[in-house]
Amino acid sequence: MVRSTHATPRAGRGRLVVLNWRDCWHPEGGGSELYVTEVARRLAAEGRPVTVLTARYPGAARTEVREGLRYVRRGGHLTVYLWAALLLALGRLGPLGRVEQVLEVQNGMPFLARLFTRARVTVLVHHVHREQWSILAAPLARFGWFMESRVAPRVNRGCRYVAVSDVTRTELAELGVRAADITLAFNGTPPVPPFEQRPESTAPQLVMLVRLVPHKRVEHAMHAVAALRARHPGLHLTVMGSGWWHDELLAERDRLDLAEAVTFLGHVEERTKFEVLSGAWVHLLPSVKEGWGLSIVEAAHVGVPSVAYADAGGVRESILDGVTGLLALDLPDLVAQVDRLLTDHGLRHELGEKAKVRAVGFTWEATATTVAGVLDAG
Incomplete structure (x- = not known):
């Protein structure tokens, strides 16, 4: 069991803010949200205070502590990015003191946290959204791809990146992210809970x-x-x-x-x-x-x-x-x-x-x- 703690962080393990447009309880949450949650829980269990900023959704509390993580929920699909900028600039996301580290989860649209904080920013990318942008209306697709492919690599130049696959690492390098700044961290899988094993059906x-x-x-x-x-x-x-x-x-x-x-x-x-x-x-x-x-x-x-x-x-x-x-x-x-x-x-x-x-x-x-x-x- 992951323990909840507010112990003083060990040397080098500062107060962390995670920026992600959804949490894993969001109605549209999926594998990328689970990744962030599982990693953040373990970081908090080390004694590192962690605040997670995400968008709000029906039934979600604006602020709560859950499984050792402090959640701050503001805005919606698009306005969460504006809220992140505002709260970072005002220093409102570090309840135990100033923010020392930011983990920005870039799901297509970047938060560009580096523009709004002096904290060290690390960027987590699941995949480059070149193909997904084409599903949206043309003006939004062009804007989104411009932000992801042109603006984000420039703003985050020199930041450390985490990619969840080698394909993603390669695509980030193609966008101009220095290969030496990208670290590979595959998804994990949680222990399988007790369940009733079903025999293979006779019908396919x-x-x-x-x-x-x-x-x-x-x-x-x-x-x-x-x-x-x-x-x-x-x-x-x-x-x-x-x-x-x-x-x-x-x-x-x-x-x-x-x-x-x-x-x-x-x-x-x-x-x-x-x-x-x-x-x-x-x-x-x-x-x-x-x-x-x-x-x-x-x-x-x-x-x-x-x-x-x-x-x-x-x-x-x-x-x-x-x-x-x-x-x-x-x-x-x-x-x-x-x-x-x-x-x-x-x-x-x-x-x-x-x-x-x-x-x-x-x-x-x-x-x-x-x-x-x-x-x-x-």
Whole structure:
């Protein structure tokens, strides 16, 4: 259990402010928010006072202490950046004294904390959002990409960076971030909670663990089901997760006549998540882009291999192609790779067992140790 403490920080471990546009309880929170929470908890457990600034959402307290972390919630999707600038400039985010360190989580739009504080700033990047910006309206997309690709690298020149995959590290270097300033810290995975292991179903089962937003491309998984139903009787897709794209996905399910073949469970508890994963044949993550793909390793923990797109960023590292899962080039190839795993039981079980062995090596303790080392590097 991570202990809550307000002990005096040890030498070099100053008061830390984490800037992230959402926390892990936000209705749109996902893997990147979990990463920040798991790391911040462990930093606080060392005796380092941690304040996390995020956007507000219905039912959230403006300020609270939770699991050893002080949360300050202000503004919404866009105005949280203005609030961060104001509170940093006014020195209102360090309840136990001045802020000494800032961990800025750059999810596309940067906070540019360096302009508003003299504290040492470290920038955490899950992935570069070049592909995601194109999903938005053109003016906002151009502005967002300009801020991420041009403004942020200039403002943060000389800052230390943390990247969650080597793909992200390479893309940051392409934007002008000095390679020597970037440290790699993979996602960890928490211990799997006690759950009831489900036997593999006699009917083929696909599963997704994902936020319901456009760039996750749940539609591609449904198209795979539609294409393969005739070859694999009883084929079923279960989608776990919630998000604002839910109604559009239901409409697409109806259009494809898949009401009985695709189930949306919404947000589920940890125990349910692993129970559903354990009974699946194949996990799908056909996203446009992932910094890492935490759900891939969660599925691996219960011996389920994954299929994702080869050009989707960090999935090229969370999946070892042909060893722990398969990577596809496009939608027709995704369908072909899923068909391959549904047909070849020996290959599917071999990839699943290798994925399970590899998953054990990713821990949040190792992630937090790496991030702490970057924060305290001076």
